[in-house]
Structures are given as C-alpha cells and as structure tokens.
Amino acid sequence: MIRPDLSLPIPETITAAHFIGIGGSGMSGLAKMFLDAGIRVSGSDRADSDALRSLAVAGATVHVGHDASHIGDADTVVHTGAIWPENPEFVTAKERGLHVIHRSQALHWLIGGRRLVSVAGAHGKTTSTGMIVTALQALGTDANFVNGGVIEQLGTSSASGADDLFVVEADESDGTFLLYDTAIALITNVDPDHLDHYGSDDAFHDAFVRFADRASEAVVISSDDPGALRVKAGLSHPNVISFGVAPDADVRLTDISVAGPVAATITHDARSVRLQLVVPGEHNVINAAGAVAVLLTLGHDLADAVRAVEGFAGTVRRFELHGVERGVSVFDDYAHHPTEVRAALEAARSVVGDGRIIAIQQPHTYSRTQHMYREFAEVLETYADHTVMLDVYGAREDPVPGVTGELVSDAFIDQERVHYVASWQEAADYTATVAREGDYVITLGCGNVYLMIPQVLESLRRTTGA
Secondary structure, eight states: OOOOTTTTTTOOOOSSSEEEETTHHHHHHHEEEEEEHHEEEEEEEEEEOOOHHHHHTOOOEEEEEEGGGGGGTTTEEEOTTOOOOHHHHHHHHHHOOEEEEEEEHHHHHTTTTSEEEEEEEEEESSHHHHHHHHHHHHHTOEEEEEEEEETTTTTEEEEEOSSEEEEEEEEOOOOOOOSSSSSSSEEHHHHHHOOOHHSSHHHHHHHHHHHHTTTTSSEEEHHHHHHHHHHHHOOOOOOOEEEESSSTEEEEEEEEEEEESSSEEETTTTTTEEEOOOSSSSSHHHHHHHHHHHHHHTTTOHHHHHHHHHHOBBBSSSEEEEEEEEEEEHHHEEOOOHHHHHHHHHHHHHHHTTEEEEEEEOEEEEEHHHHHHHHHHHHHHHHHEEEEOOOOOOOTOOOTOOHHHHHTTTOOOOOGGEEOOSHHHHHHHHHHHHTTTTEEEEEEEEGGGGGGGHHHHHHHHHHHHO
C-alpha cells in the first residue's frame, strides 16, 4: 500500500497521463474524464475487465499486467493507494522524474475552480452522490461528477458536464477528502473506520471537522448519527444544515414506512412533502434527506427536490439483483462495515416477505476484521437467518496470523446459524443446499465476492434445496 503524499505538486498542465490500476471503478471514471478533457490516456491493471475494454473503445491505450514499458511518453502517472511501492510502473515513473500523483490529486486537477459538492461519510456516500447527480439532471443541471460506483440509470460512475457544478464522492479512508476546495460538504455519518490510517477515533473525527469547516458555503450533516453529532459540536462553520429524524433537524423525516416502497414525509421551513423511493431500506430514506438538503442549499424548491430524488434507481453493487434460480433470489451488496451490513440486511428484510435471508460475507481487510469481528458476528447473527462466512479479502494489506473469516464465525453465539468455508465452490454448493424457494441470498463485501455469484446461481440450478 502507498500512502498518498498530498504535498507533492500537481502539474498545471497534463498532456499524457498513465493510470496504474486503471480498471478500478474510481480510476476508470477519472481516466474517462481525462479523455473527455482531450488528454492522451494509457493505463494498466492486473486483470482484464469490462472497464478496460470500455476505455480502449473510448481511445485509451490499456494493458493487462504491469510493466515499466507501459508508461510510454506519459508526463504524469496517476496511482491509487492500493498498489505496492515495488510496482514496476510506479518505480520507473519515480526514477524518470515524472509527475507521480495520487488519484485524489488527479481529481483535484479535473475539478479546477468549479463549484464543488463533496459527499463524505463512513457509509452511504455512493448512494447519496448518485441521488444528488440524478436529481440535478432531472432538475436541468448538467453537472460534472465522479462517484465511487456506477449509477444504475446513467450506466457510468463519472461524466463531464457543461455546468460549473462538480459533485464528487470524497474519500475519507486515507484523508484525501481534505485536499478539495469544497463549497458544500455533505456528511452522511461518521462511524469510526479506517483506523489503520488514522490511528484513533479522535483523529478520524478531527479529520471530518477540518473537512466540514473548510467548506466555503455550507455543511449538510446528519442530525442522528452519534459521530456526526460529535463532529457538528466541534464545528465553527456559520452555515450548518442538519437532516434526519431528530426533532430539531433542519430537513426532518417523519412517518417513515418500509412496508412496500420505502417512504417518508420530509419537512423544511414548515413545508412538508411526501417522498417515495424505488430503492429499499430505511437507510436510503436517510440518504435521500441528505440529498434533498444539498439540493435546497443549491437553491432548488423542496417539492422539486423531492420529486427529483425519487427518480434515483440505485447504484451497481448496492442491493443489486443478479438472478433467480429455483425461486431463490441472489443479490449483491458492497457492504463491508458492520453498520453497512446491518443496513443491507434490514433492506432485504423489508422486501423478502416470508422468505429467509442467507448472507455470504467476505470480510474486507485484515485490520478491519481484527478490530470489528465481534461487531460483524453480532450484526450477521441478528439480521440474517443464516451466514456463510468466507475468508478475508486483504486488498492492500498483508495477511495477519489468526485473522480469517473463521474469526468472525467463531464469534457467533449460535453456531448452527453460521458456516465458515474458504472455498468459493464449497460455499456456493453449501448455500444451495440451505436455500429454499422465497429466500434471498446476498453476497456482502467490497472485495471480489460478487464474482462468485455465477457459481451460486449454478449450484442453485443443480441442487435440491432445504
């Protein structure tokens, strides 16, 4: 893993940019916007993907695998924190004295001096960003945007727009959200995470205080999340707008219903409008309230903002249905923190009816699993009927002895409700024997667990269920 060095200068002019790890959802979106800006783009990734092929069609030169020769005549090299310092392209770029910048610095360069809406928080960033972007389009604003996931109805995670407004999902995981010149800051919640970077809860919260206080126009922040309330108490910003169910929220939610389409009443300045969403889950009503609050801050009418947000159809890898076999529905969700897992499972519970929920959990990173294995076990045991536990997806981290998926499964009180298995095929086969008509199977994790869904569907096809 490479920690971003935000002190490094960002070049004023970029003619040719090379992206190390260009296939990632965030990096591929940035690369596409660089192409839109008329910059020659090349890049590499360790495996072929739809993202690489799409970029090649758009005019980028892409490579599978990493090799120093792939840099070509690029004057700027963009990287993520997920690569290792020994990456041959990274090493060669440094040796040649090229501009080597983190992806957040590349995004900063793209934003330029545009009016910026930055969406930050431990959970809900991608959905909230997607809600704002699609609502702005419905309201006639052609905003630039970079999101952390593909927005379902737009089929992309980023796009260049004609308007001066720019909307980004701002990454707090490595502190890079402090780089941007934000006009309006949206904070969805501040649930401690990424302590491998920050070292303590206090440092994590302090970063959010700095992020919010630097916003030039407004701070939109949750009225309900304990961490957000702690951040809010530390702010010196003159324009703070709260949203949520708290009685003193500036944009307040009441009469929330999750039976059928999730709905709620949104009230602001004594005006009330009923909201009904396509996407399920009470957490998405909360996300919608934050998006509406941002739109109000941008000058839109309450009723218009609510109607615009209602059109949001979701993002890829957020409670996404992949198929139905033998009457069993198979979903995928990006949830990788106990709070996110709970939200995903509650959303599933609200629509599964008489069926059961079978979770297939892939823990993400050894540090998070080591710190939160008890919380994961408690949430999964409480909100899923049965859990199939996989091994840890290490991402940028080296393995930690004793930290595996079994650490989570061993923390279950009722061992009959969890099954730990390292092999994906065995996990798929086991899931198929447990599942019965009407059940929901949902893969959970921000690693590569979604890639096993074809195995799950195939196992369901050829296996008699419970």
